[in-house]
Amino acid sequence: MPAISFTLSGKTLSCELARKVTKDDLYGRLKKLTIKGDEVLVRGCLTADGRCVPASSISNSRLDPEGSPVDKEEILYDGTSREPLPSSFEEAAPLETAPLKALASFCVTDVYPLEGATLKKGLYSTWFSYRKSPERKEAFVLAKDGDTFLLVGYAKNSPFVGKIVPYELFDAESATGGDEEDEEMNFAMM
């Protein structure tokens, strides 16, 4: 397990980042199968000239305007080039105590247990970056009942509404599944 450090009130806290916990690890998962008799069929593609190729024979690639595979590329963030920042394993991220209700408007994408973390019960805001990157993800560390979790994701800005609803504060697409996952799940949890 990789070692990860945080700073809290000037002190460095070291622990280990355990493997990500997904719902599949807790409840299992549903796998969609296409069968004929007992044989599980493989997905393939029919090309315009009638050939059938396996799906694995198609790869994603990045090409430049001349059609050449991209070897070295420059990434612009809002039109400007940025240097990658150290990852969470190279730089200790600061922890700041946060109210528990901050979790009510936080969408979690990844959950990592932190082993060996000696934190007081509570919620702490921080950042996380698995790799060197110009962008760091928002995160919370939640210490509860002996277990400590790193919750990585993004916060939403949910406003208080009065008589007049400020629709400009909401996404135009609304709840059409932007945060939806494709996978099904088992509801053993409830």
Next chain:
Amino acid sequence: MTTTIHLEYEGKAARLPLQSPKRSKVAPAIQRRTTAGAVNNVRIFNAARRVDLKSLSTEDVASGDPELDLSMAGTLADPDLLSTAFVDKAGTVVRDFEEIEAVLKPDGTEKERRPRTDRTANVNDVRPIKVGKFMPVDEALTSFVFRGVYQVVHEDGLGHDFLRGLAEKLEKEKSVAVLGAGQKGNQPLVLVDGGSPYRAFLYGESAKEGTYRLLILLSNQELKLPA
């Protein structure tokens, strides 16, 4: 497109807009480029050929490249010109097939097979989403992993009073309410046709001057370690 939720609480039901709050931090616009210009993401044919590795001998591999098909390698795979097909072990396209789903345990072993179910959205159904049991807000926030946050808002004065009253009650009791679909109000919520089912919790806060915040928190996972 606005999603509507049909919500019932204490015998009163209302159809209300369900909004998606914006992210606190706007994600930057990312552009990739080389000295020749902007980078395009494309799909290309690689040289992979589907072969049964067990049927290959060391001589086959040494004398040729049976796992490669170079005839189309490197050409663009235009999604508009490709159709999905299902093939058997012999490489033959099968036309009469059955679509099922296998339930896998956490260790990956298969538990059962059953016909595939297509879920339909149920938040704006004839049967309203029921506001069920209350549970302490701190317990809910530390026991579940919330994957999505949506906000219920009103369209008229009646809706405002209904939602603000509910938000005030939740805040006063320091609780969230469990939401459920279906006749008994114990089914998970599905926001879009074909979407994932989520357990949902109603979180409420109110503030001065008649403002309120009523959030639907969607979860598909408990916050705990695997067994």
